Amino acid sequence: MTNAAQTYHHGDLRTALLEAATKRVAEFGIDSLSLRKLAEDAGVSRTAPYHHFKDKSALLSAIAAKGFSQWHTTAKRIFDQHDVAPQLRFRQFIHEYIGYAADNPQMYELMFGRTIWHDNGATQGLKEVAYPCFQFQVDMTKYWQQTGLLPAGQDALRMAQVTWGTLHGIARLLIDGIYADRSHIDEMCDCAADLFMQVSKN
Amino acid sequence: MTNAAQTYHHGDLRTALLEAATKRVAEFGIDSLSLRKLAEDAGVSRTAPYHHFKDKSALLSAIAAKGFSQWHTTAKRIFDQHDVAPQLRFRQFIHEYIGYAADNPQMYELMFGRTIWHDNGATQGLKEVAYPCFQFQVDMTKYWQQTGLLPAGQDALRMAQVTWGTLHGIARLLIDGIYADRSHIDEMCDCAADLFMQVSKN
DNA sequence: GTTTTATCTTGACAGTGTCAACATTGCATT
DNA sequence: AATGCAATGTTGACACTGTCAAGATAAAAC
Structure with missing residues (x-):
């Protein structure tokens, strides 16, 4: 489940973010979703998600x-x-x-x-x-x-x-x-x- | 309508905030409401509203x-x-x-x-x-x-x-x-x- | 006139989304 | 295989946000 780690490229960040975000939303609600936290949890820098989703709204849409x-x-x-x-x-x-x-x-x-x-x-x-x-x-x-x-x-x-x-x-x-x-x-x-x-x- | 100005005490900040906030919400939506902006528009410092409303949610409730x-x-x-x-x-x-x-x-x-x-x-x-x-x-x-x-x-x-x-x-x-x-x-x-x-x- | 209370102030902190500029990697084409 | 480009990831920075703590000022109460 958790491969990630020391490689520069995550491999499948998009789906990883999407899954983590879905879980988080389901559990703690929409407002609790923070792109920065999400990135951190995925072991990736704050702005990495922007290469997969135009902005926060796009992630929510997904x-x-x-x-x-x-x-x-x-x-x-x-x-x-x-x-x-x-x-x-x-x-x-x-x-x-x-x-x-x-x-x-x-x-x-x-x-x-x-x-x-x-x-x-x-x-x-x-x-x-x-x-x-x-x-x-x-x-x-x-x-x-x-x-x-x-x-x-x-x-x-x-x-x-x-x-x-x-x-x-x-x-x-x-x-x-x-x-x-x-x-x-x-x-x-x-x-x-x-x-x-x-x-x-x- | 607009007295306010150079007195240290606003006089009726609570209703002023409430009215301005109501107008703003009606026109631009809930998300556009910022306590800081609201305070600034009322000619008062950022934290003044907190003496009249416990927090942002309380203002919205009002x-x-x-x-x-x-x-x-x-x-x-x-x-x-x-x-x-x-x-x-x-x-x-x-x-x-x-x-x-x-x-x-x-x-x-x-x-x-x-x-x-x-x-x-x-x-x-x-x-x-x-x-x-x-x-x-x-x-x-x-x-x-x-x-x-x-x-x-x-x-x-x-x-x-x-x-x-x-x-x-x-x-x-x-x-x-x-x-x-x-x-x-x-x-x-x-x-x-x-x-x-x-x-x-x- | 003094003290208490209400009100307002500045300073600070921990967050947020997002842009710009730069680094690294993988893939495709020569 | 070497090279170049596109995809992906990184750090730095900006402009916001709500909210707390501590101190200043005015008004009201005694």
Whole structure:
């Protein structure tokens, strides 16, 4: 695992930085990430990272990109279970989404927070991974509308924005600890699912 | 407005800082706020602000507190229009909520972002203003359930978390510019309203 | 009038991201 | 194999940042 050491060239600094940074972010949060510390931990000088990432934002973008492709895979896995009834898959997707956010709060914050998106700061590489991920959300919504799970009268994009917005909002409220706490995750998910699927429980 | 100047004591540094900071945040964002610059602009030394705010986070909390009481007033104003039909008020509330977020993105980000809430960093003063604001959301939800606008079978708190989550999520997607843009705000709001009120448009 | 308290000051420290200039290495081409 | 260029890594420096400690000044309290 640790080769590095006395050679002038590190060998694979880029991935080493990326992995260390990912770990650090996951554990201690975005704000705790310091390029200088990261370089030191990798046994390399302060400015070495700049030969692999344009700036700190670019490194964060790269981390987020990994998160997106990872989540995209998970989402597809759930959605592609054609043997499971759509209602169940829908419900399962909601639980998985919120679960992912709750289990990887720092990564979620990075992926969907303003840090990397504001001021058009997103890397081209990040966009190429993230946008298909967004598009997938729309595609799923369309499918759910076709199967009658969601109201078909609404525009699919609009509908996707609202459904995803709901999941996103719940995730953020949870992560930021604003007024939802982890002990009621499942109930919240089911409540959202019921609302979407227009299942009145009374 | 600008007295300040050559007196050793500023006179009302606290409010001066608070106002300047609020303006700066609204215009250039949270990250652009520097205590040092702020002090300089107020014609005072770097560390003077520390006699009025424990640290930077406390100043941000104070700004956010202002935002909360302001929003709380707006929310109550809309909700208390008893001559307007509940459906209309509900719809109006959604539009106002998203509108407020879209018009004051930086303030919204500050109020509902992780910056001041993570690590239990919120000031007591902030909590005292923010929590009633959250509670109001629950109260409104209860009312909407009673009037049959929202499903009554669900737990009110859970329901409030989901409905607010939706608004919060849409707001964040808009603000962070993730995949919703300002030109479709109204349509998104109506889509959400329809979904909540279980009005199938087809 | 003296003492206490609130407020403001300078000095200092430990950080940060990032640029410029220079050093070393590996790869490709002659 | 020798040479030259591009990739990669290094030190030095700059301009910032938040925040603490110790001392100065003014206002308020006694």
